[in-house]
Amino acid sequence: MHSDERSAQAPISESDLVEIIKQRVNGGGAVPDGEVGVGDDAAVLRFDADHIVLTADAMVDGVHFLSDSMTWHDIGWKCIVSNQSDIAAMGAQPEHAVLTLAIPATTRVGDLEGILSGVIGALDRYGGKLVGGDTVSSDRIIISVSMTGRLLNEEKPLKRDTARPGHLVAVTGPLGGSAGGLMAMKEATQGKHQINADDEAQLLNAHFRPNPRVDLAGALVEFGAECAMDVSDGLLLDLERICVASGVDAVVDAARVPIEPALQRAYPEVATELALTGGEDYELVYAADAETIADVNSAQHSGEKAQFGIVGKIIPRQRTDAKVTVLDEAGREIEFDAKGWDHFAG
């Protein structure tokens, strides 16, 4: 079947699908000399480094996104961004992506082109090139991406097990926007539009089109941070993972956590909780000394922002299991029902 005969409404065959992806990805034979692009058994790519960063992340319809309340473009975007965020959290830049699409046989050509436009849009924006993948038939849509990355400093990956007592804990930007967007979407679905329209738009944008901090991975590495991860499942849960890996505990001052301004305005009563526990903001959380944090902040903020994003500190491990303690402004411990989002517990 030639592409001009293919209707956007038509169901798709595996060979059509490969052809669409080849056209979108390889362009007009633009594969560099010595490389092999989409359409062979595997891709062959230039990669002249001593190390490779490799990650995989998958999203399932009904678990990580709802295909009936999200555009195909945004679904494709988010799946790439979550991988770019993992690459950034290692102190690396995205290089190559392979995409596995598990889709119902009834998926229309136009839907697939929507997914691809989101995939390629995020790659164009934050780095990386789609070089291959696989398509399989499935009841529900599952998008699985694997990406390679190149370390900005081959001697200095950003790891989880390098937090030390005395480090401060910082985040690279305001949190809770994605969780606020989910709340706004649910209310809108119920016919409630009680919040300011600009705030609603900002929160929905944070939820549907998050931005990975690929731009700050370089500053973290350059200014000597050694411990970072991305906030994908919620600050408290992800910080606990750092504590588990590093053999330390952490204390968080709830009042110091930067909150997405639109979230603070729209839902002030739950804003702090969502900033502490909401997932998928894709900011980075890192442990470092005050000087490193000030340097990283100077790379993104002008003026008096040296202490931006400092949310707490690392302390020695108190008991067997790692613990992240959250304190209110009076220094009293706050308990949460859920520290974050566990996809299997939900």
Next chain:
Amino acid sequence: MHSDERSAQAPISESDLVEIIKQRVNGGGAVPDGEVGVGDDAAVLRFDADHIVLTADAMVDGVHFLSDSMTWHDIGWKCIVSNQSDIAAMGAQPEHAVLTLAIPATTRVGDLEGILSGVIGALDRYGGKLVGGDTVSSDRIIISVSMTGRLLNEEKPLKRDTARPGHLVAVTGPLGGSAGGLMAMKEATQGKHQINADDEAQLLNAHFRPNPRVDLAGALVEFGAECAMDVSDGLLLDLERICVASGVDAVVDAARVPIEPALQRAYPEVATELALTGGEDYELVYAADAETIADVNSAQHSGEKAQFGIVGKIIPRQRTDAKVTVLDEAGREIEFDAKGWDHFAG
């Protein structure tokens, strides 16, 4: 939860799952200096080469395997092998694997350990190291693997678009065993055990535990082959893909196609058809001159086997679309209903 408290029958949480994989993969802190293993945002691995080979392949319960008629070990094995086969078909050796498991929340710890034992078994046998992945919740099991590989000769990947008129077409081993195993399994399920027990065991083994030809990728590259792919969807369909990519046609002599001996004995009336159209044998099909084929054969067969596996030849493209013509012993064209397995058409 500590691992000794975990029952093989218990349902699994995401953090348990990561812990099980870490224990199986990282061993006792055996990650080499400068690398980062399972449990961080991404893996960091030594890869000091100018090019990387990158592939992805997924398997869906009910489409590519049936979890109620296959062990978890074999499911894990097959998913790795299909990727190793793609790597071999590029003239490369497997290096790293990332595994994405989409599994129901009710999946038991013992089942997961079965999948992992198959995954790690195939990696130990044919090369590659499990370095990371992701786990997501899903109605049905989908196993998605991405692998990196290292070219045996960085100047000479084996490609699909390099078949030329005058080349002969050869396969690296007998075909049809996997399709014969599927037939034997269906008959056994219906209570029929009409074929010889040894043949049945061999065919089931070919279907459930196929072997990728990682061992022959080196001979193909060394002796000057430039065009190869693996037989994953059936010889005729995969050879057609070579013809499409290379702008040529092919002619296959059905009588010369090497048939799995157990298939020939067990199902003689359909053996040739299954050898031509059955998928998942994971032999390599390649186009090269007679001397190259003789050299490749000398690397695996002793004695008078110079012409082993030659099944046909490449000819100039006759019309607009690529065509693979199949001839019987009298030189008459044979038509098939299906050239092979298209997962979306089935």
